[in-house]
Amino acid sequence: MGPYQGDAVRIMLRGVKCKMSFKKSTMLPVFFLLLVAFSPLHAENTLLSRTQVLMGTYCMISLEESRSAEIEKGFDHLKKLEGILSSYQKDASVYRLNRDKEVAFDPMLSKILQLSKTYYRQTEGYFDITIGSITKKLYRFGEEEQIPTEREKAQAATGIEHITIDADTIRLGEGITIDLGGIGKGFAVDELSCYYASMGITEGEIALSGDIRCLGRCRVEIQDPFAEERTMATLYAKAPNLSVSTSGTYRRFVKEKKEHHLIDPKRKTQGRAFVSVTIVAYDDNTLCDAMATAISVMPLDTALEFVRSQSRFGYLLVTSDGKVISGNLHLFVEIEGKMLQ
Secondary structure: OOOOOOOOOOOOOOOOOEEEEEOHHHOOOOOOOOOEEEEEOOOOOOEEEEEEEEOOEEEEEEEEHHHOHHHHHHHHHHHHHHHHHOOOOOOOHHHHHHHHOEEEOOHHHHHHHHHHHHHHHHOOOOOOHHHHHHHOOOOOOOOOOOOOOHHHHHHOOOOHHHEEEOOOEEEEOOOOOOOOOOOHHHHHHHHHHHHHHHOOOOOEEEEEOOEEEEOOOEEEEEEEOOEEEEEEEEEEEOOOOEEEEEEEOOOOEOOOHHHEOOEEOOOOEEOOOEEEEEEEEEOOHHHHHHHHHHHHHOOHHHHHHHHHOOOOOEEEEEEOOOOEEEEOHHHOEEEEOOOOO
C-alpha cells in the first residue's frame, strides 16, 4: 500500500442518478484502469460518490446523499488503517516492522497478520505475505522498480513461521519482509464496512482498487482481460453485502508482462496459469482478496482442485490461453454473459 498500483478499477455507477465529486488534491486523470465496474440495484435515493487516492490506489465511496458526511469519515477511517498497514509510510507499523524487525503490539496489525497465517494454512502456503522479500526487496514494486535474477529470487528469505506475535511485541525473522498487498485492501474494505454498519448505513458501495463491497444489492461487471472495454460477465447480487475481489497479472508489472507482481511463494516465480481471478462471497472482502491472490499464483491443476473443494466463495477464472472457468457463482449472484464451465 503506497504509490499508485496498477490493479485498479474503473468505477461506473450506471442505472441510477449519482453525483460525483473529487478532492482537488486527488483529482483522477480522465482514464481509469478497469477490472470491475459496479452499480447499485433498487436504490431509492440519489447516491453521492467521492474518490480519493488512498492505500496506493483509487478509493471510491458512494453513499446516500443524506449520509454524505459519512463519506469523509470513511476516508479518514481508511487513512488511519493506512497509517498502520502501509509499507511505504515511514511512520506506519508495517514499514517499521519491515525495517526494524520488531514493533510494539498493535491490535489491528495483529488481526491482519493472524488472518494471513490462517489463509496461509488454508491455501497450503500459496498465500504467503512473506513474499515481500521478493516483491518489496527485489522487485521494489511501487518504488524504484527493477527485475531481479532468478538466483536472487531463489535465495530470498520467506516463511510465515518467522512472524511471531505476543502480548507486547510483533517480530519478523532476519531477512523477512512482509507484503500485505494481497490482503490489505480487502481487509480495509471490511473494516470500513463494519464501521458503516455500526452507523446504520445499508445503501452504498466501497471500491478500493479491485476490492468492492456493495452495502446494498448491486450489479458488478467483470472486464475481459484481453479487451479492456469489453465486459466478460455481469453479476447481480442476490442479497446485500456482496464482496468481490479481482486480481490480474496484466496491469502491474516491471517492463514486461511476464514480470508481474503475483509471485508463487513456493517456486518464487510468477504465476502463469491465470490472467484474471475474480472471487465473490458475502460480507468478507478479506477472504476474497486473499483467495484471489493465492489462486492467481497456483499451478492450474492445483488451483482447480482447490476451488472445486470450496463452498465459501464463488469464482471466475480466466486462464492464460483465454479459457473461462467458473463455479459456485449461483450461490451469490445471478449471471449474464457467455461463460464456459
